[in-house]
Amino acid sequence: MPSPPGDPIFARSNEIQARLHELIPGGAHTYARGSDQYPEQMAPVLEHGHGCHVWDVDGNEYVEYGMGLRSVTLGHGYRPVVDAVSQTIRDGVNFSRPTIMELRAAEEFLRLVPGADMVKFAKNGSDTTTAAVRLARAATGRRRVAVCDQPFFSVDDWFIGATPMRSGIPLQSSTLTVRFRFNDIGSLATVLGEGDVACVILEAATTTAEPEPGFLEAVRDLCDQHGTVLIFDETITGFRWSEHGAQFLYGVRPDLSCWGKAMGNGFPIAALAGRRELMELGGLRTDRERVFLLSTTFGPESGSLAAFLAVVRAYETEDPIGRMERAGQLLAAGVTAAAVDADVGEYLRVVGRPSCAVFVTCGPDGQPSQAYRTLFLQELLRRGILGQSFVISAAHADSDIARTIDAVRDALTVYRRAIDRGSVEGLLSGRPVAPTIRRFTEPRRILDRS
Structure with a gap:
């Protein structure tokens, strides 16, 4: 499958992530930050951030959502x-x-x-x-x-x-x-x-x-x-x-x-x-x-x-709560419209309070799907959007929301293709993400690549 223009490279992130797994159980100090929560070989290792933007060790820049697991409302480096x-x-x-x-x-x-x-x-x-x-x-x-x-x-x-x-x-x-x-x-x-x-x-x-x-x-x-x-x-x-x-x-x-x-x-x-x-x-x-x-x-x-x-x-x-609510409403409305336009409105939805929204990703049967979630995450990452959710901050400007909606519109062309095929096979690279709290490492056990 051809990649979008400027498709990010994760070589350094993948190298460091492998080293993190050698030194830190799970490869991260918080399970929600683990590489098993992101598409395989596409888990950026971050270097710095400003406002709602973050940069990884490969030099890729993203608009970030989730904002430090909801801990950052005013923006990075406020x-x-x-x-x-x-x-x-x-x-x-x-x-x-x-x-x-x-x-x-x-x-x-x-x-x-x-x-x-x-x-x-x-x-x-x-x-x-x-x-x-x-x-x-x-x-x-x-x-x-x-x-x-x-x-x-x-x-x-x-x-x-x-x-x-x-x-x-x-x-x-x-x-x-x-x-x-x-x-x-x-x-x-x-x-x-x-x-x-x-x-x-x-x-x-x-x-x-x-x-x-x-x-x-x-x-x-x-x-x-x-x-x-x-x-x-x-x-x-x-x-x-x-x-x-x-x-x-x-x-x-x-x-x-x-x-x-x-x-x-x-x-x-x-x-x-x-x-x-x-x-x-x-x-x-x-x-x-x-x-x-x-x-x-x-x-x-x-x-x-x-x-x-x-x-x-x-x-x-500064009324950060009012700003978050407004930005979240703009984002939810834009993503919803993009999903309707792509004829996937019944498969991808934005739910929740505007300042703390999440996206629900469903497969062809209309049920939430980890595989389709991973495909959506993958396509957003390729287009410079990092986030397991649409949790927002007061630092998200209208331009960031517009950029995100454009990325979503582009990503949904791939999502629609997967719905039509009835499978993410051939579109998703690697295994789907897995629930954070689960009994065994499968389905995302770290594979021996030696």
């Missing part, structure tokens, strides 16, 4: 954040006592999230969700955790033990985590009716699903009736749906909430926030048995706190 961090770290990064910046960051966070009384900073979302679960278990004396059927909450045993990738996790951890369905209050009522549930944890909204009217209120009521702690995971929704969180947007206050990703525009910072009577169980103003809540060397390092404070200032003056 100058006010970089300058704030640079200025701060000149005076030291980590100390043996709290700094004044910790107080300022806590005050600013709690000003933004009026439903929270106290906050504790950490480095990633898994730390905060696990701390929230521990806190709920201590407060209630119960063991079980009710988890919504949403993709991901933690790398720790209480959650991963309930996924297909649970090797190395004691069976007891798996049995203590139970599932309920989003927008199905009856499924949660059943779980809570079985007893011994310490907490309910869910995202108030997801990329592809908004809460139905009354659902979150009903979850709150059920938790109150059963004395169960309600936890909102705001890792994605916080600073993307609203800087005040989904809890503010939908008007339902959780007992605890967990934050991360866009808080620092890519810098590593997360937060656990919640009601004073719960949070104080990890402090020094309680007569109850103490909870080992969060205690991390790098949780309050000054660089990331400076990034957070600069992000807060940007959200006060």
Whole structure:
């Protein structure tokens, strides 16, 4: 199959990726960044970025979507954040006592999230969700955790033990985590009716699903009736749906909430926030048995706190959420129109909140297909678009959206050909991508090329 003009070369990326697999399990430090999530021999190794553009080690330039797994909303290298961090770290990064910046960051966070009384900073979302679960278990004396059927909450045993990738996790951890369905209050009522549930944890909204009217209120009521702690995971929704969180947007206050990703525009910072009577169980103003809540060397390092404070200032003056929503709407409309024009509107769709959209790729049977997803990714990469989704940032200008839509239109000519053939054979180079969390390495085990 002929390649489009300027088809990128991945020779250096492939060489480095092979070396990464020699040194790092999976070839990346995050499973979602793994080479098995991209077409074979087309997983760019990146060198630098600016705004919504990134460059790989082969010199290829892309418009990027996904934006650091949704952690970058203001754009790569956003100058006010970089300058704030640079200025701060000149005076030291980590100390043996709290700094004044910790107080300022806590005050600013709690000003933004009026439903929270106290906050504790950490480095990633898994730390905060696990701390929230521990806190709920201590407060209630119960063991079980009710988890919504949403993709991901933690790398720790209480959650991963309930996924297909649970090797190395004691069976007891798996049995203590139970599932309920989003927008199905009856499924949660059943779980809570079985007893011994310490907490309910869910995202108030997801990329592809908004809460139905009354659902979150009903979850709150059920938790109150059963004395169960309600936890909102705001890792994605916080600073993307609203800087005040989904809890503010939908008007339902959780007992605890967990934050991360866009808080620092890519810098590593997360937060656990919640009601004073719960949070104080990890402090020094309680007569109850103490909870080992969060205690991390790098949780309050000054660089990331400076990034957070600069992000807060940007959200006060620049309306990044409004800009993301507008750009996402333009992109979704353009891609949808391109799909209709290519007569593949029933096979490729853009779904979800405009600032956090994903594409659904279906095969000839109308069902989601990893093979057709990979073909679409392959054709976008060949045309200078990098992204496992259409998750956007405030740095995406109209020109970037137009370039992306043009690339999609071109890519869909190949997609249409695959639909007509009933197969991606002869059009897709290599094996399809595979689910991130799966039990075995197949169907993307690294092949021995010796």
